[in-house]
Amino acid sequence: MDTTPRVIVDDSVNAPDTGIWFAVPGGFTELPIDVLLAPPVSAEADRLRETLGPLVAAIPDDLTRQQFMAQLASGQQLLRALREVGTVHCSLGVHRDDVEGGNGATLHSLFTVSWRDIAWAPRSVSAARAVATSDEHSHIEYLDLPSGPSSMGETVRVPRTESGLPPTPLLQIFAYLPHPDCRRMAVLMLSTTAVERREQYREILRQIAELTSFESPLAADA
DSSP states (O other): OOOOOOOOOOGGGGOTTOOOBOOOOTTEEEOOHHHHTOOSSSHHHHHHHHHHHHHHHTOOSHHHHHHHHHHHHHHHHHHHHHHHTTEEEEEEEEEEOOSTTOOOOEEEEEEEEEEEEOOOOOHHHHHHHHHHTOTTOEEEEEEEETTEEEEEEEEEEOOOGGGTSOOOOEEEEEEEEEOTTSSEEEEEEEEESOGGGHHHHHHHHHHHHHTOBSSOTTTTTO
């Protein structure tokens, strides 16, 4: 059996405006924010229509087709809100609950990478401040990663009654990685309703953070 990890290099790794490089484990599928939120008259919008066209045409009835389009619009609204707060990457995670005691159910998660402007300070101070100034964070960790000082913390949120959403707890795990310029911070976040698997999701985010870099790992090869 070949157990060699497979690495898929995205085209964005060589984009001139790329400021952060990271790797995600298997089970995560990127949601192309720029394509899903592209202006109606653009090459990206044409790609989206070409991709969704056959799928929509295959839906057997008008009601199901309308429900699909409504869900797509809701997803686009969520992505638009994420982009407004500096999100540059979003991936949907789908994994099987196959750990000891698991029931084999399918677990879902959402991974995002966002930029946050910060006041200048040494990177270790910024990393500590990111978790220390929030009363909601629990399980706080301070890490010394290859990319520099960082910190991790997590919260569990429950939708308010007036929101109309199901009262399902949402686990959000954060990793804060100050940039070497000391004026901005990369925030990695992994969200899931599988609160009972917090240790496993915490380890997933920790592994992603360890593989994150502010310098292209392919620069030497280039």
